[in-house]
Amino acid sequence: MHPLTVQQLLEVLDGELVSETSETGALRSLEICSVSTDSRTIQPQDLFFALSGPNFDGHDYLHEVIRARAAAAVVHRIPEEPLPLPFIRVDHTTVALQKLANWNRRMSDAVVIGITGSVGKTTTKQMLYQTLANAFPGCASPASFNNHIGVPLSLLQIEPQTEFAVIEIGTSRVGEIEHLAGIAQPEIGIVTEVGAAHLQGLQSVDQVAWEKSQLLNALPTSGIEIIPSRLQKHPAFRTRRSSQQMRTGTTPCASVRAEQVRKTDSGIQFAVEDREYHLPTLQPHWLDSALITIALCREFGCSTEMIQQGLDQFVPLPGRGNQIPTYFGRIIDETYNANPVSVISALRNFTHHHPQWLKIAVLGDLQDLGEHSIVFHRQVGREVALARLDFLLTLGPLAGEIARAAHHGGMPLCRIASFEQVQDLLMLLELWLEAPALVLVKGSRGMQMERIVEALQQPHSEQYPSGQVRIAA
Secondary structure: OEEHHHHHHHHHOEEEOOOOOHHHHHHHHOOOOOOOOOOOOOOOOEEEEEEEEEEEEEHHHHHHHHHHHHHHOHHHHHHOOOOOOEEEEOOOHHHHHHHHHHHHOOOOEEEEEEEEEOOHHHHHHHHHHHHHHHOEEEEEOOOOOOOOHHHHHHHHOOOOOOOEEEEOOOOOOOHHHHHHHHHHHHHHHHOOOOOOHHHHOOOOHHHHHHHHHHHHHHOOOOOOEEEEEHHOOOHHHOOOEEEEEEEEOOOOOOOOOOOEEEEOOOEEEEEEEEEEEEEEOOOOOHHHHHHHHHHHHHHHOOOOOHHHHHHOOOOOOOOOOOEEEEOEEEEEEEEOOOOHHHHHHHHHHHOOOOOEEEEEEEEEEEOOOOOHHHHHHHHHHHHHHHHHHEEEEOOOOOOOHHHHHHHOOOHHHHEEEEOOHHHHHHHHHHOOOOOOOEEEEOOOHHHOOOOHHHHHOOOOOOOOOOOOOOOOO
């Protein structure tokens, strides 16, 4: 964050200084260098924002903030009891946080890169950041800080020496990307994919596409927009918005095109304009992220060697396709989140791993899909049947539709089971496991599918020994 005095902060936030001390002159000249919204991790001299939401209120934790020796707190409600902490009163603390983030962004010469997409945005953000960071000082959104609070906090990481910032921008309702892009003011916009996600608020896939395209609408005319070439067919992406457009993919219409794509024992080999690259993974959907990374890093002047170094170093965040060795074989941990596009992609990739191993998919409910939720679950179920897996286990009432559709698609009923409780699922899963096995675990965030991954990493139970029982069709 760019340092600013309390007086400057008052002007940026249009706030009022309230303090029990009479030395307001010295207080107004106090310099603020960092902010916090979490009383559990706040550091001395941080500026605390007392954010409020449906399930929390930062105003309830001001005593902890005082004990942590914060410099001041931004509040929209002054406590009734006198407290030894300067307050900056504003109309709405979340709006104030967004104002400060936008000020910090405008103070910087850093290139701001905005990323959105129904799937792949976090993986692309991570790959792009890790590659660019080898050559330039920069920052990126932590984890999935991509909403009305996460985007401002990501922007507040920008410091005077920062040369680039990769900002993830999500959406669950109409107008959210336009609002967040207005705060971030990106010069480069990336859309990774469009699919059925957050349909409770966005209603249709066409609405999702229109909402994602608002990131590109926010770019200046001198900006750069990057999308997979397959999205170019959609009406939402046909309009030319900026002076430079890049289309990535494997088709002739892609301006940044992967050619000679082939799998090796250690990953995926491919060429872009006769330059050879290697992606150390067998997950083909990461090729999209790699092409976006190559396209943008070349704009930054990175050499082929520098880009390859970044690809070699890439480590996905937990829950996004990590392969975890275990006593029976491997777990493919896709537990961070899920929608129909990402599940189908994971299933298609899953079938190519270790052809001779036992294949088990554990799938949870796909949430926030609106009135057509059952249709999308059945679509996933038909894909399961095509994947010719050995076993399917589902968790949750909606995921039961995946199981039914898989059976209707030809998967034997004796190889399918649906559960409402994790412990019941784990009991049967252990009975079905037989080394060597590959287990794909995926479901929406609210299903907490990571519980299954954690359980599978424990030494197998003597009560339910794996590898002893195999149910045949």
